[in-house]
Amino acid sequence: MKSKIEKYKNNQKLDLEKIIDEYSGYVYSIIKNMTNEYLSNEDVEEIISDTFFILWKNTEKLDDDRILSSYIAGITKNLVKEKSRVIKINYDISEYENIIQDNEKVDMICEQREKINILEKTVKHLKDDDISIFNLYYYSSMKISEISKALNISDFNVKMRLHRIRKKIKKEFSKGGYSDDK
Amino acid sequence: MINKEKIFENVKLKISISNFDEEENIEMKKNNKNIFKIATVACCLLILTTGITFAKDIEKIIKYYFGDERITKAAEQGYVEDVNMNMINTDTTLSKDETEIVVENINVSGKIDEFLMDDINLSTNFSFIFDEKIKEYFDLNNLQRIYFTDLIILDEENRIVATSCLKPDFEEKCIEYNLNYEFEKLSSKMPILNTSVISIDKDNNLVKCNINCNSSNEFFENSKELTYIFTKIRLEKYEEYTGQDINNGEYLKCDKVNLIGDWKLNVKVPEKMYNREKSEYIVVGDVHPDIKVSYVRCSESGFKFKAWLLNYKQPDLINRPLQKEYMRIEELVNKGEMTWEEGNKLISEFYNKEENKIAEKEWQRENEAITRDYMNFDENEERSIDKITHITDSNGNKYKTESSSIACVDIEQNLYEFTADFDLTKYNATDKLIVTLIYYGEPVNIELERIK
Numbered sequence: 001m002k003s004k005i006e007k008y009k010n011n012q013k014l015d016l017e018k019i020i021d022e023y024s025g026y027v028y029s030i031i032k033n034m035t036n037e038y039l040s041n042e043d044v045e046e047i048i049s050d051t052f053f054i055l056w057k058n059t060e061k062l063d064d065d066r067i068l069s070s071y072i073a074g075i076t077k078n079l080v081k082e083k084s085r086v087i088k089i090n091y092d093i094s095e096y097e098n099i100i101q102d103n104e105k106v107d108m109i110c111e112q113r114e115k116i117n118i119l120e121k122t123v124k125h126l127k128d129d130d131i132s133i134f135n136l137y138y139y140s141s142m143k144i145s146e147i148s149k150a151l152n153i154s155d156f157n158v159k160m161r162l163h164r165i166r167k168k169i170k171k172e173f174s175k176g177g178y179s180d181d182k
Numbered sequence: 183m184i185n186k187e188k189i190f191e192n193v194k195l196k197i198s199i200s201n202f203d204e205e206e207n208i209e210m211k212k213n214n215k216n217i218f219k220i221a222t223v224a225c226c227l228l229i230l231t232t233g234i235t236f237a238k239d240i241e242k243i244i245k246y247y248f249g250d251e252r253i254t255k256a257a258e259q260g261y262v263e264d265v266n267m268n269m270i271n272t273d274t275t276l277s278k279d280e281t282e283i284v285v286e287n288i289n290v291s292g293k294i295d296e297f298l299m300d301d302i303n304l305s306t307n308f309s310f311i312f313d314e315k316i317k318e319y320f321d322l323n324n325l326q327r328i329y330f331t332d333l334i335i336l337d338e339e340n341r342i343v344a345t346s347c348l349k350p351d352f353e354e355k356c357i358e359y360n361l362n363y364e365f366e367k368l369s370s371k372m373p374i375l376n377t378s379v380i381s382i383d384k385d386n387n388l389v390k391c392n393i394n395c396n397s398s399n400e401f402f403e404n405s406k407e408l409t410y411i412f413t414k415i416r417l418e419k420y421e422e423y424t425g426q427d428i429n430n431g432e433y434l435k436c437d438k439v440n441l442i443g444d445w446k447l448n449v450k451v452p453e454k455m456y457n458r459e460k461s462e463y464i465v466v467g468d469v470h471p472d473i474k475v476s477y478v479r480c481s482e483s484g485f486k487f488k489a490w491l492l493n494y495k496q497p498d499l500i501n502r503p504l505q506k507e508y509m510r511i512e513e514l515v516n517k518g519e520m521t522w523e524e525g526n527k528l529i530s531e532f533y534n535k536e537e538n539k540i541a542e543k544e545w546q547r548e549n550e551a552i553t554r555d556y557m558n559f560d561e562n563e564e565r566s567i568d569k570i571t572h573i574t575d576s577n578g579n580k581y582k583t584e585s586s587s588i589a590c591v592d593i594e595q596n597l598y599e600f601t602a603d604f605d606l607t608k609y610n611a612t613d614k615l616i617v618t619l620i621y622y623g624e625p626v627n628i629e630l631e632r633i634k
Binding site: 017045049056131134152153 | 184186188189190192193194195196197198199201202203205206326523526527529530534
């Protein structure tokens with residue numbers, strides 16, 4: 001866990017798949033050690049996903065010479081703290097104080113995450129094929145023609161479905177979404 | 183243990199949504215329970231230093247949510263009536279369509295929380311608390327749609343303000359409440375009703391929802407009292423897609439329950455609403471000979487524009503290039519000469535040919551009377567508001583249509599009416615405005631001035 005950020009960057013982009021593969025266990029153990037296993041699996045998964053998402057959102061702010069694990073530990077610590085406010089758990093960060101260096105530059109994008117969590121609930125109501133198209137377009141930045149080729153459907157079909165997905169998300173979001181109790 | 187694949191999928195989706203959000207710039211609403219959690223934390227932290235006023239302000243932001251941004255903003259400006267009403271209990275009978283289950287004595291209590299009425303919108307927020315027993319038949323936590331299928335709203339003079347009734351229910355209500363109306367004559371004048379679920383508190387079986395009535399051919403009267411009468415509530419949850427078609431159609435499997443009871447909720451309209459001032463615009467200067475503006479009105483929560491299209495041509499769907507190709511493929515698939523997989527490939531190849539793209543664009547230009555949606559543009563094409571119908575105010579701000587329609591007024595005279603609700607209100611509309619209609623592919627400017 002001593003690798004520098006630069007190892008995970010390619011054309012200024014983070015190789016998230018690799019990072020998640022190598023560091024998910026690390027984040028998991030931080031959460032478990034900090035919270036004495038008081039969190040549910042769902043909460044733990046949410047913190048892990050949010051950790052990597054925040055890391056991605058801060059790609060430009062990450063110092064290539066620094067060790068990736070220090071950023072990850074810092075973000076995880078903040079997310080556990082945040083969670084503890086909501087569900088009132090005690091956490092212990094003493095074990096990680098030495099690892100976490102100056103993490104001030106990292107933006108925890110709280111409000112944006114809140115918004116994304118709401119949108120996520122709407123997107124998860126879409127059927128799997130539509131989620132795939134949504135991810136190919138908005139995550140993989142593929143063009144319409146590339147998506148249609150990959151999925152063996154017409155450009156028109158992809159365009160229509162993307163249009164419908166956007167419309168649906170905006171419509172549901174403007175209505176205020178659904179219950180989101182946890 | 184953790185599932186790395188699932189984590190990666192979750193992160194991917196978050197990134198997709200984040201990119202989507204950046205592109206579309208969706209505005210944050212303040213009604214969601216998650217936000218409530220944040221707001222509560224913020225209140226707890228800030229209440230120590232700034233006192234109760236701040237807490238109330240936060241509460242107010244969350245409270246006034248009407249499902250539509252413009253209506254919510256009007257409420258935030260104080261154009262809203264808080265209703266102090268107790269919950270009204272009703273014993274209902276529940277029926278579940280597919281299973282034919284019928285259960286009696288399901289208690290549902292309801293009340294109106296707040297409402298807003300101006301020339302264009304009558305928007306009402308309701309709270310309903312459902313009996314614990316409902317959980318056996320419907321998962322409230324997954325509620326997606328709520329309908330009031332026989333709602334009728336009357337005012338103090340027994341005038342029908344709005345209704346969702348179809349003819350049989352309508353006629354029954356007219357007899358019951360001694361109303362002298364004919365369904366056919368009234369239906370075209372009635373506002374368009376939309377209902378939406380605002381929030382669900384699953385622990386207390388509490389559902390907050392909104393009914394919005396948007397005026398169509400006639401504006402709302404200056405009513406002083408409103409009575410909401412209904413006996414049916416339908417709760418729906420869409421479960422899964424079972425198919426789709428090229429014209430945007432989706433077939434959904436739907437879990438639904440109907441609750442039959444008896445609700446009659448009455449509210450007084452405050453003076454600020456029934457004594458509201460009318461705000462209208464007139465056309466100044468010349469307008470395209472094919473277009474005749476019938477009226478333009480602005481209210482606290484909306485902006486309505488209506489114009490007759492004097493030279494409207496029905497879209498020639500038969501000769502639409504893409505449609506022709508689709509129909510050809512459909513026929514081959516139906517004959518069993520190819521699969522949809524092969525057919526889709528051919529449609530894709532057809533659409534990707536430059537000459538077909540040009541023909542499709544040309545068809546749109548010739549057949550679409552008024553362009554209102556970004557839908558007509560290629561993904562790679564610049565999606566500028568100038569390419570769709572919009573309004574420009576005197577400060578240069580541009581507003582697109584929120585909803586619009588083209589309806590036939592007189593088929594023999596080939597008279598069609600274009601109606602649009604634009605994304606502006608009394609609070610931000612300037613005295614001079616320019617409406618730009620993209621009419622058969624070309625911009626037509628209409629200069630408007632507010633009547634003093």
